[in-house]
Amino acid sequence: MKEEKRYSVGDIIWHSRYGMNPTVKTCPICDGKKEVTLILGNGDKVILECAYCQRGYNNPTGTVTVYEYIAVAEQRTITAINSVISAIGEEREYKCGYDTLGNDDIFDTEEEALARSRCKAEEASRNQETKIEYLKKDKYRSFSWNAGYWLRQIHEAEKNIERWKEKAKICEVRSKGTKVNSEMGERNERKE
Numbered sequence: 001m002k003e004e005k006r007y008s009v010g011d012i013i014w015h016s017r018y019g020m021n022p023t024v025k026t027c028p029i030c031d032g033k034k035e036v037t038l039i040l041g042n043g044d045k046v047i048l049e050c051a052y053c054q055r056g057y058n059n060p061t062g063t064v065t066v067y068e069y070i071a072v073a074e075q076r077t078i079t080a081i082n083s084v085i086s087a088i089g090e091e092r093e094y095k096c097g098y099d100t101l102g103n104d105d106i107f108d109t110e111e112e113a114l115a116r117s118r119c120k121a122e123e124a125s126r127n128q129e130t131k132i133e134y135l136k137k138d139k140y141r142s143f144s145w146n147a148g149y150w151l152r153q154i155h156e157a158e159k160n161i162e163r164w165k166e167k168a169k170i171c172e173v174r175s176k177g178t179k180v181n182s183e184m185g186e187r188n189e190r191k192e
């Protein structure tokens with residue numbers, strides 16, 4: 001935390017912040033192919049939709065948006081001051097139009113403000129990297145979970161198909177039975 005300096009309404013200060021520049025990149029998991037191949041323990045291969053470049057329930061896009069964080073310093077004029085005085089002292093917040101700026105982000109010179117902005121941009125970039133690494137690991141885990149889920153669903157559906165085939169066969173036999181009887185009846189009638 002930087003040393004507290006008291007500013008007044010009307011003072012022109014340098015505000016330290018970072019900007020975000022979005023860049024569309026090829027998905028690092030599926031390499032733009034929108035699907036991944038999972039090799040099971042028994043050597044079987046399962047192809048799954050890439051969950052990393054999928055947004056919600058939409059189809060995978062093969063791309064992801066990553067941010068480049070840029071250090072910014074801009075001149076602002078203090079328009080109001082919020083002050084809270086308590087047992088630990090006075091805490092001040094500076095208003096510049098609609099924005100509220102903390103004391104840590106206000107500087108007298110552009111150089112000082114940019115130095116802090118660079119630190120903040122680097123930290124945001126590191127956080128993004130950590131989040132990406134975490135998401136990748138999480139998606140790798142979910143792929144094997146998803147493969148397990150879909151294989152179980154397929155197994156279940158196959159069992160259902162067998163059951164339905166059996167039922168259809170029984171129905172067919174029953175309806176044929178009636179037909180046969182009526183044919184036999186007709187034949188019998190003709191014989192008589």
Ligand SMILES: [Zn+2]
Nearest residue numbers: 027030050053
């Ligand atoms: Zn992908």
